[in-house]
Amino acid sequence: MTIDINSLLRENIKNLTPYSSARDEFQGEASVFLDANENSFGSPLDTAYNRYPDPLQWKLKEKISTIKGVPPQNIFIGNGSDEAIDILFRAFCNPGVDNVIIVPPTYGMYEVSANINDIAIKKVNLLPDFQLDLEGIAEAIDKNTKMIFICSPNNPTGNSINRQDIETVLSNFPGLVVIDEAYINFSRQKTFIQELTEYSNLVVLQTLSKAWGLAALRIGMAFACGDIIDVYNKVKPPYNISQATQELALEALNNIQQVNEWIRETVQQRAILAEELADISIVEKVYPSDANFILAKIKYADYLYDFLVDRGIIVRNRSKVVLCQDSLRITVGTPEENDILIKTIKEFVI
Structure with missing residues (x-):
């Protein structure tokens, strides 16, 4: 689907003149920087951090580009995915007028960010098998619906959303479709990054x-089309990613072999942990997972959660989340951590 992104923007964003520094405005190389009121003498550290960082993080984007197979100009780097989510609300949604659709149970920051920005939320619950309710989504869309958020693999359920269903939404919705792939490295599902050239309304987070630690x-x-x-880049703070963060990230991205080994081990441990949980009498169901966590339906989940906390083991209680009643979300730990968890759950007596 091809959409005029400009037609979705808030009027004030269309007319916004972004902040521009002197270093944005000149071309070429310079050796004397007297434009930004920095400390010209240096930093009280072994590494000099007295100069502002690259506002568009081009070296980091170029490195990510080689790993993801996406041109650097199709990448935005944010202070966590939360910044990437928040900017979408601020740029595309008119407070008190527009709305977005979320599909609970899902990542909680979509709703929090909507509430911060005074944007109405329409909730279309997933079906009992944790897949999209396409009819419900179609009925919820109105002329003021600007975005639909889909988390796949989904948090907190762990499953991947049916690819054909997501493509149906992308092909029929005249707004932005935001696919959150925070856990894609642990899944056999293909990333939707490969579809950026097919859908101008697609944003992949x-x-x-997670996998990169x-x-x-x-x-x-x-990741999105150039217009998005x-x-x-127009709306973000001028220097949203620090120099130290950019340097550390560049260093980490050279260690892809180590990360791939951790992913393989996490997937192996996920299978072992799921099997061991399923053998415990109070565990009623272990849901299939494509993420680095497992959702388990457990008798007396609230009491077990408190029991684990008392013993210094922190999991996530999702019992009050729609479709996840009496469930705990458990991150896949190291083999030692997983053994401690299983041993402690077996000690639980109601």
Whole structure:
């Protein structure tokens, strides 16, 4: 589907003049920088961080480009995926007028970001098998629906959303379809990044926080057509990714072999953990997972959660989430951590 992205933008964003520094405005190389009121003498650190970082993170984008197979100009790097989500609301949704569709149970920040930006949320629950309710989505769309958020593999259920169903939404919805692939590295599902040239309304979110083990650095990525990336760059803070973060991320991206080994081990441990959980009497169901976590339906889930907390083991209680009653979401840990978890659950007595 081809959509005029400009027609979806808020009027004030269409007319926005973005912040521009002197370094955006000159071409070529310079050796004396007296434009940005930095400390010209250096930093009180072994590494000099007195200069502002590259506002568009081109070296990092070029490295990501070689790994993902996407041109650098189709990449936005945010302070976590949360920034990439928030900017979409601020750029495309008129407060108090527009709405977005989410498909619970799903990642909670879509709703939080909508509420912060005063954007109405329409909830179309997943079907009992945790797949899209296409009829429900079609009925929920109105003239003010700007975005649909789909998390795949889904958080907290762990399953991948049927690819053909997502393509149906992409082909028929005249707004942005945001596919959150935070857990794609642990899945056999193909990324939708490959479809960017087919759908101008597609935004794919990924992150370096999960498989890449860089959660503390807060690096989220949005992949989209050039027009959407231009909007991202227009709205974002001038220097949203620090120099130190860019340098550390570049270093980490050289270690793809290590990351692939961790992914393989995580998938192996996921299968072992699922099997061991299923053998425990109070565990009623272990849902299939394409992520680095498992959702398990458990008798007395609330009590078990408190029991684990008392013993210093923190999992996520999802019992109050729609379709996830009496369920705990458990991250796949190291073999040692998983053994401690299983041993402790077996000690639980109601």
